[in-house]
Amino acid sequence: MIPFCYVVFTLAVGLAEATSKQPSPSMIYLRMKKKKKKLMLSKNNKMKKNSKMQKKKNNNITNNMASSGNDGRMLDITLVSMSGNEISEGTWPGHCKAYELFQAAYRSKPGFLCKLLHGSEELDPQSDLQSLHKDLGHLTVVWMAGVVQVVGSARAFAAVKSDGSVITWGHSDSGGNSSLVEHQLQEGVVQVVGSSWAFAAVKSDGSVFTWGHSDPGGDSSLVEHQLQEGVGQVVGNTGAFAAVKSDGSVITWGYAAEGGDSALVEHQFQEGVVQVVGNIRAFAAVKSDRSVITWGDVASGGDSSRVEHHLQEGVVQVVGNDLAFAAVKSDGSVITWGHSDSGGDGSLVEHRLQEGVVQVVGNTGAFAAVKSDGFVITWGDAAEGGDSSLVEHQLQEGVVQVVGSARAFAAVKSDGSVITWGHCYDGGDSSLVEHRLQEGVVQVVGNSWAFAAVKSAATAPALNIDS
Numbered sequence: 001m002i003p004f005c006y007v008v009f010t011l012a013v014g015l016a017e018a019t020s021k022q023p024s025p026s027m028i029y030l031r032m033k034k035k036k037k038k039l040m041l042s043k044n045n046k047m048k049k050n051s052k053m054q055k056k057k058n059n060n061i062t063n064n065m066a067s068s069g070n071d072g073r074m075l076d077i078t079l080v081s082m083s084g085n086e087i088s089e090g091t092w093p094g095h096c097k098a099y100e101l102f103q104a105a106y107r108s109k110p111g112f113l114c115k116l117l118h119g120s121e122e123l124d125p126q127s128d129l130q131s132l133h134k135d136l137g138h139l140t141v142v143w144m145a146g147v148v149q150v151v152g153s154a155r156a157f158a159a160v161k162s163d164g165s166v167i168t169w170g171h172s173d174s175g176g177n178s179s180l181v182e183h184q185l186q187e188g189v190v191q192v193v194g195s196s197w198a199f200a201a202v203k204s205d206g207s208v209f210t211w212g213h214s215d216p217g218g219d220s221s222l223v224e225h226q227l228q229e230g231v232g233q234v235v236g237n238t239g240a241f242a243a244v245k246s247d248g249s250v251i252t253w254g255y256a257a258e259g260g261d262s263a264l265v266e267h268q269f270q271e272g273v274v275q276v277v278g279n280i281r282a283f284a285a286v287k288s289d290r291s292v293i294t295w296g297d298v299a300s301g302g303d304s305s306r307v308e309h310h311l312q313e314g315v316v317q318v319v320g321n322d323l324a325f326a327a328v329k330s331d332g333s334v335i336t337w338g339h340s341d342s343g344g345d346g347s348l349v350e351h352r353l354q355e356g357v358v359q360v361v362g363n364t365g366a367f368a369a370v371k372s373d374g375f376v377i378t379w380g381d382a383a384e385g386g387d388s389s390l391v392e393h394q395l396q397e398g399v400v401q402v403v404g405s406a407r408a409f410a411a412v413k414s415d416g417s418v419i420t421w422g423h424c425y426d427g428g429d430s431s432l433v434e435h436r437l438q439e440g441v442v443q444v445v446g447n448s449w450a451f452a453a454v455k456s457a458a459t460a461p462a463l464n465i466d467s
């Protein structure tokens with residue numbers, strides 16, 4: 001096993017009994033510290049008594065990676081369960097990804113999936129530990145129960161269960177038959193990602209296994225040796241996959257034309273990649289120096305040479321719709337590339353995308369940008385929400401969130417009202433429920449064809465805008 005980060009941690013499972021109340025995380029932490037001390041004192045006496053438990057407690061896992069750890073900052077982190085049990089404690093270099101903490105948690109309860117909470121905030125496995133709050137001392141581990149994830153491909157489904165096993169059903173050409181990797185899907189799977197025709201399972205040891213239609217990604221044998229360990233993120237598009245490894249390199253497989261072949265940019269992503277974003281035929285990788293690399297179908301954003309000079313630095317977010325990409329930069333400007341009809345050419349609104357953008361959302365063929373003053377700008381396919389002129393006067397201020405369906409958008413405003421635009425079949429027309437979308441909405445969720453608005457407790461519980 002080649003570890004990803006220099007990590008020293010002590011597993012301390014079963015140190016404390018569950019508490020009936022839900023104490024605050026800091027109380028848990030303090031209590032844990034005390035209990036641990038107490039336990040350490042009596043440990044010598046009990047040493048021989050319960051060798052199995054003792055083994056677990058002292059499971060001293062030391063992972064050494066020869067040349068890492070040049071980031072000075074070290075973080076002392078304790079993982080505690082909701083019930084107060086200390087799960088793991090250790091010192092982690094700041095350059096580690098939060099993903100490493102998930103692995104520590106998985107090791108304490110093999111085969112079970114979890115979420116990590118810092119206060120009430122859920123930790124993203126891809127986030128850098130050094131970007132976390134300075135006084136990060138402990139994280140709460142929430143173990144998951146039942147089926148924790150269901151993923152669909154074009155004609156099949158895969159479900160990840162809380163014991164880390166995967167079940168699949170549907171058309172075998174789309175990944176419905178996983179019998180070839182069955183033995184790999186019995187335990188330890190933490191995430192399944194789909195392309196249209198295949199699935200990829202990421203396991204807690206950082207390995208990846210694929211199945212489904214072989215050419216569009218179901219067969220990863222050509223890169224198999226690179227997918228044995230260290231994978232932290234896998235992204236699928238229609239016919240290809242990209243895996244980001246914890247050393248910052250990227251591995252691709254699947255249809256060459258859709259990004260499965262990344263030979264042209266390979267030299268640029270041997271290291272430093274922190275995130276990969278896909279649209280349906282291309283990929284974009286954001287590097288730690290905030291530059292962006294693209295590959296895959298040229299017309300769909302795989303070629304970003306037109307805006308290359310804007311993508312050398314300062315990119316904080318990349319968003320894809322089906323055939324184009326948009327990058328938000330740290331100065332609040334937005335850069336677009338890809339299929340021009342789908343929003344890859346933002347020149348019509350370019351003057352409004354120079355600054356102040358805080359969020360960009362893509363649907364199938366259009367983009368919407370929210371500015372810090374609550375102003376919304378749209379571009380791309382007019383019929384899919386790229387043209388918002390009908391509701392323009394309502395999108396001049398106060399918008400706090402924009403959500404996309406396949407061909408429409410919905411904006412939630414700070415007064416709790418909702419504005420929709422785009423294709424009427426996909427939720428763009430909300431006139432039938434307009435009177436109920438005047439106030440009290442706290443969240444809007446979209447699927448491909450519709451939106452649902454959640455209103456605050458004082459009003460209706462939930463509401464279909466369109467079906």
Ligand SMILES: *[C@@H]1O[C@H](CO)[C@@H](O)[C@H](O)[C@H]1NC(C)=O
Pocket residue numbers: 058060061062
């Ligand atoms: C834990 O592992 C490290 C590195 O291998 C070693 O130096 C240390 O003595 C070990 N501690 C215990 C308690 O086994």
Ligand SMILES: *[C@@H]1O[C@H](CO)[C@@H](O)[C@H](O)[C@H]1NC(C)=O
Pocket residue numbers: 172177178179180
């Ligand atoms: C699934 O695939 C395996 C191996 O290719 C095959 O033997 C089996 O019959 C398939 N099952 C179904 C239900 O198609």
